[in-house]
Amino acid sequence: MFLRLKWLLELIAGVNQECADDPWRFEGRVWVESTMRAVFPHQFCFARCSIAIVLALLVCSSFSLGADTKVHLPAGEVTKRLAEGSTKMTYHVAMPKEQPESGRAPLLILFSPGGDGKRILEPVAPAANRYGWIAVGVDKLRNGAMDTRLMQRMEDQVLDDILRVIPHDSERIYLGGLSGGAMRAFSLTVRRKKDGFAGVLSMGGWLGGTQYARRDYPKGLAVAMIAGDKDEGAHQWSRHDAAVFTRLGGRVQMFVFPGGHQMAPTGIIRQSIKWFDKDWRTYH
Secondary structure, three states: OHHHHHHHHHHHHHHHHHHHHOOOOOOOOOHHHHHHHHHOOOHHHHHHHHHHHHHHHHHHHHHHHHOOOOOOOOOOOEEEEEOOOOOOOEEEEEOOOOOOOOOOOOEEEEEOOEOOHHHHHOOHHHHHHHOOOEEEEEOOOEOOOOOHHHHHHHHHHHHHHHHHHOOOOOOOEEEEEEOHHHHHHHHHHHHOHHHOOOEEEEEOOOOOOHHHOOOOOOOOOEEEEEEEOOOHHHHHHHHHHHHHHHOOOOEEEEEEEOOOOOOOOHHHHHHHHHHHHHHHHHHO
C-alpha cells in the first residue's frame, strides 16, 4: 500500500519538476507534441499533474474505505461468507431481526470441535436473536493435530474479516464454543488480547488443565459455563477454571442442563446471553 502511494507521490514531484524545467522534455516525442506545445504550452503539463494527483487521492481513499468496509447482511437471516486471505476461511452470520436500542449489536463468535460453523449456530442463533445479538459460526477450525502456524493464520484471517465487515458493538465481542471450540475461545482471548473481548461462552469446555491457569488472560472477563449434568470432564474443571477468572476480576456463571458432553439446548443458551446482558449493564 505505502509503496504504491510513495510511487504516486514521486510521480507528482517528478512531473512538477519536469514541467518547471521543460514541459515537453520526453523521449520519443512525435510531431503532434511539438504542434500542441506551440498551441497549448502549459495545459498538457497541468493535465499530467492533475491526473497524478487524482490517482494518488483515489488510492488513499480506496485504502481508507477498505480498512473499515462493512457489508449488508439481511436481518433475521443466516448468511455464509468467504473471508479474505490465503486460507479461504468461511463463516456463517446470523443477524438479529431487530437491532438493539443502542443501535450496536453485541457479537458472539463460535467455534465447534468439528469445524462446522453452521451446525453450532443452529441452537445459538434463536437465542442470540431474542436479545438482538449477532451470532457467527466459524468453519474449518477443528480439534486435532494441525500445524500451529497454519492454524493461527486461519484464526487471524477469519477473525480479522469478521471484525472488519460485520457492523457490531466493538466493546461487546464475545467468543464461544463447544468442547474443544470453547478451549480455542479461551486461548484466543490471550493470543488476540488486543481485540478486547468482553467474555466467553463455554459449552462443555475448559481451559485445558492446570498448566493453562498461568496464561495471561484478560482482566474482567464475563464467562458463562454451560454443561450437562453428566458431563464429567467439564464439571471436573469448572471450579478450577472459575477461580482463574475471578482472581482477574472476572465474573463466572454456571448453567447446567440435563445431559452429557453435548451441545446445549437453545433455552439454556438464551439464559446465558441474558446473563451476559445483565453483567454488562452491571459492570459497565
